[in-house]
Amino acid sequence: MELFIHIIDDDASFRTALGRLVETYGFRVSGYQSGEDFLAQLPESEAGCILLDLRMPGLSGPELQDRLAQAVPLLPLVFLTGQGTIAASVQAMKAGADDFLEKPISSKTLRDVIDRALAHNETKRAGRDQLQALQAKLSNLTPREMQVFDLVVRGRRNKQVAYDLNTSERTIKAHRHNIMEKLGVASIAEMVSIAERLGRVQWIRPETRAAFFPKGQ
Amino acid sequence: MPFDAPVRSRRRAQNAVRFLVAILIAIFLDGGSAAAEVVGRSPRVLLLHPYDERLPASSIAGENARNRLIEATSGNVDLFSEFLDLSRFPEEAHIDRMARYMAEKYVDHRPDVVIALGESATRFIVNNREAIAPDAKIVFCGFGRDSASKLNLPADVVGAFSEFDIAKTLELAHALQPDAKHLFIIGGSAAFDRTWLDSARTDLAVASKDYATTYLEGLAIDEFVERAARFPPDSIVLFLTILADSTGRNFLPKDALAIVAAKASAPIYGPYDTYVGQGVVGGNSVTFESLGNAVAGLALDALAGKPITDIEVPQTFFADARQLKRWGLSESSLPAETALSFREPTLWEQHGDLVVGVIAVVALQGLIITGLLIERRRRFAAEGESRLRLLELVHMNQSATAGALSASIAHELNQPLGAIRSNAEAAEAILRGTAPDLNIIQQILTDIREDDERAGNIILRLRGLLKKRSEIDWQEFDLNEIVDSALNILHAEAAKKQVAVSAEQSGRRLPVRADKVHLQQVILNLATNAIDAMVEAATADRKLVLHTTLHGDTKVEMSISDTGRGIPKDRLNSIFDAFYTTKPTGTGLGLSIARAIVETYGGKIWADNRVGGGAVFRFVLPLAEAT
Known part of the structure; x- marks a missing residue:
């Protein structure tokens, strides 16, 4: 997989030079003159990282950071600063920067920082891939099975689910069997885990929790 | 014109022709008594002249006496004059004839007072008193006590004596020539001359010790002249009288004086004021005027019935201005009260008022001009001073700006x-690889070279920002140039500060004459203010616009506008005052310095608020002639 290093700096000369150096590491480089420029031509792949000059006219700083977090949440953000004042660095890190580099940048530091950022990117991407796989499995469920899934992960017993959906306990058991087969899980606990990671149960009420983990279990 | 009136005492005999010397036998009758106050008519006064009317001595003295009498009595006096003509008719027969004539003439008009002018006139009236003026009081003048004692005058005959003191003449000479070393005294060979020389030896015994003193006597006139031509310049020469020289040749003393003085190589002084005009510088004597005044005073007292006694006629110093000038002697060294003759009336004396007016006008004008010149010099000095101060202030301001911008x-x-x-690191990496792409290296x-240049330029700009001026570096340049350098x-x-800067520059050249560094500082001051004024605005709205344009035909205008809060209306004027600041770290000098700079180059600066919000600062400068 190709890794893209995105360099956003209004100084063309610096951008080019930095790009050349980064290319010698074997990465693909694309340069942008401003934050707006980058947002206008978002990359297809989120493999890589962004090197962003902290001081640019126009969109920059926290505003740009918010926009980037929405548009390319997986791309780690490394700030480039003229002089790394503590205040600027803290602000950047709080706002979600992965790292920052002080100009002029030594090759070794740059390499280290990029590597760290890419590792982070990879982790993020892996997590996302996993979720996407789970999402794909979930999308195989029929609407009826989906209803059953949502109720089961909330801790409803078969009898209760059957009552809720106005059908027989036996039918529910069959649905549950199919669901566990389609999702490739062996226990209800696994089902709950998936539901949680995909954001289907952001709110597990205490009584639900108690239903899953009765005393003595 | 002959003259001989005041006569030195001790004189005995004389060749009587021209001098007031005559030998008569003194006879006199009773001294009887005094004329008393005249009642019921105007008092009668007889003025008795010894010679004819042309003789200056008696005529001057007589005229003065006459005037004094008329003045003192307000004209209420009967004045009579008689001229005895004794020089041309010295014989006894003439004297008797005159006595008889006058006795008869005044039979009904006996004088109350007789004024005898000179020795021979005195002798005449004293001898013929009974016949001519038996009740009259006799007063006289024109000779000294020594002569008087030889006349054996009656006690009631009272005189105004004139004494000659050659030492006083020397005193005047010393005042004029304090550094003189030599003293020459000239006297003739006649008896009268020798008498003069004898008395001079006595009178000058003390004073002459200060000088190398030489008495020139017993010489022929040519010898006198020859000696006179060789006087050392630091000499004082006293000319007494030369009635006759050693060859027996006769002279009027003043004529002899004129001959000697013409060749003399040193200033000559003499004891007679009649010597004035003949080459004498000055001297001391009794003047005929004072003689007349003095004797008239005695006559008036006598008419008033007051007791009268002999008096001394005061002596006066006299001098000849032409001779002072000839010898380069200073008028101011003369003793006080010196009678100065032949003084050319100065411009002052002739046209005093005009001179005063002209001098006053010229002086006033001069005063005004001087005043203006002083004022001008002061102004120049002050301007120089204030310019130096301004340059220092501007430099301080430059440093402050450089400090504020240093982080950026x-x-x-x-x-x-x-x-x-x-x-460089990329190149290294590329070169380490197999088959490096040399085009990329190139x-x-x-x-790298371009970036190095860029870095150099930044440092150059910083140095330009810190450039110190000891005097204004006048240049003609395009205002747009400075806008570009300020933008950099x-x-x-x-x-x-996330401010978007844009420049809207006139397409035309805008030449101005000023110091580039100073104008750049003005723009920097206004622009940094503008940037600081926008910290509270949303980042997307922070806009700084620099705009240049032609303003009329003769001016260029530069405006710097921001999108900040603007300026409170009541502060629009005071904003340029020194120490006005809204920034906690500001010195409050930026705008006042900007104004001082703009005004130095003949411009004007002002502030305003924009319609859409924010402030705009504008300044205009004169357009340089050449385009």
């Missing part, structure tokens, strides 16, 4: 430096 400038410097480093090297300096700061 350092950041800006990091761009080329960072690029150079990255490029490109990298070109970029501000670029980083504006980026840091």
